[in-house]
Amino acid sequence: MSARTGPRRPRHPTTGRKPVTTRLTPRVRRSVLTLVTGAATALLLSVTSATAAPLDQPDDSGILAEPVDVYMKDHPSDSGMQPHSFGPLHESPDIKVCPTAEECATSQNPIVGQRNYIFVTLRNPGPYGTGATETGRIEVYRSTPGGSAAWRSDWTQIGWMQVPVSAGSTTVTIPWDNVPGPGHFCLATRWVSPNDPMTFEAPEISVSALHNNNIAWRNVDSVELVAGGQAQIRPYSIRNALTWANRNSLVFSQVGAPLNTAGGRLVADLGPTLYQRWLQGGKAGKGIRDVGRNQIEIVEPGQASLDNLMLNANEKLALSLSFTATTVTKEPIAVRVTQFGPNSLGAERADLGGVRYDVKVAAR
Known part of the structure; x- marks a missing residue:
């Protein structure tokens, strides 16, 4: 491999070793990419960029002598450093869902049963590259909204x-056909290329996204309410991606105006299994009220939590969130539900990701 100049990639956060990259020969790489290409011919894929266009065949140009670093932002302030200190990780501004092939101003919930479009922004260079053109593969995945999603079992x-x-920014447009109901998902994107490899992969996507600027994650859901109308229900999953049992928390916080500005009410239906785990953990939490039938009202959405929730190894449990409101408001309201617990790097209480719910209340 040719010597590289410029910024160096970070060492592995656990072992302290430099990442080892396996290079495929042109012949092997051609064979692998040909198989992938054949499986994807049914997809209509397009690129929108002043400098980039789709390739008919995978690039086979080999390894570059200069360092390459293509990245996606985890946070508006993210410059591609691995890792960084910005949060939350699960609201990437470089992933957007739109109902048409023309990019929309803000990301929207996908429309079930029809073609939607996912727009992904790739940036070149990051802090470890020089801006050389790199050909790679951008992959997009979906999962159930929630906290610590495991790679790869939780992703489709x-x-x-x-x-x-x-050099600059390139926007890739990927069609999303036959979106399944109920239409609420986490999205993850992965940039895979021979000259810009990922440093390592963790069991949970939260750690992988923090330590690889090739990975981005977006869990943002719109909640459209009618004042005095029916509740809107949103799915959420709490996950232990590790191989040992451990205790976790669900933490509720607010962005913008408080939910009570709209006379809002938020109730979490934990389901029988998770509700029993909460009881067994001493009904730990704050800013909440047990209303029975496995349901917990989040009385103070800006500073509430459900704590001491025991999850078995590799366990994933589903719950649901019910939103209602009584008053029309034009102020932006958002509620974050974030899972905290141990991660694969040894932290006892790490941000494992979650979902931001953007709430709008219209007149009846």
């Missing part, structure tokens, strides 16, 4: 595209 691929990324 939506589509992928082979694309060259030059």
Whole structure:
């Protein structure tokens, strides 16, 4: 491998060793990519960029002599450092869902049963590259909304595209056909290329996204309410991606105006299994009220938590969130539900990700 100049990639956060990268020969790489390409011919894939266009065949140009670093932002302030200190990780501004092939101003919930479009922004260079053009594959996946999603068991691929990324920003457009109901998902994107490898992969996506600028994650859901109308229900999953049992928390916080500005009410239905775990953990928490039938009202959405929730090894439990409101408001309201617990790097209480719910209340 040719010597590289410029910023160096970080060492592995656990072992302290430099990442080891396995390079495929052109012949092997051609064979693998040909198989992938054949499986994806049914997808309509397009690229929108002033400098990039779709490739008919995967690039086979080999290894570059200069360092390459293509990245996606985890946070608006993210510059591609691995890791960084910005949060939350699960609201990437470089992933957007739109109902048409023309990019929309803000990401929207996908419309069930029809074609939607996912727009992914790739940036070149990051702090470890020089801006050289790199050809790689952008992959998009979906999962149930919630906290610590495990790679790969919790993720279903939506589509992928082979694309060259030059200096500047390149927007890739990937169609999403036959969106399944109820239409609420976490999305993750992965940039895979021979000259810009990921440093390592963790069991949970929260750690992988923090330590790989090739991975981005977006869990943002819109909640459209009618004042005095029916509740809107949103699915949520709490997950232990590790191989040992441990205790976790669900923490509720607010962005913008408080939910009570709209006379809002938020109730978590834990289901029988998770509710029993909460009882066994001493009904720990704050800013909450047990209303029976496995349900917990989040009385103070800006500073509430459900704590001491025991999860078995590799366990995933489902719950649901019910939103209602009584008053029309034009102020932006958002509620974050974030899972905290141990991670694979040894932290006892790490941010494992979650979902931001953007709430709008219209007149009846």
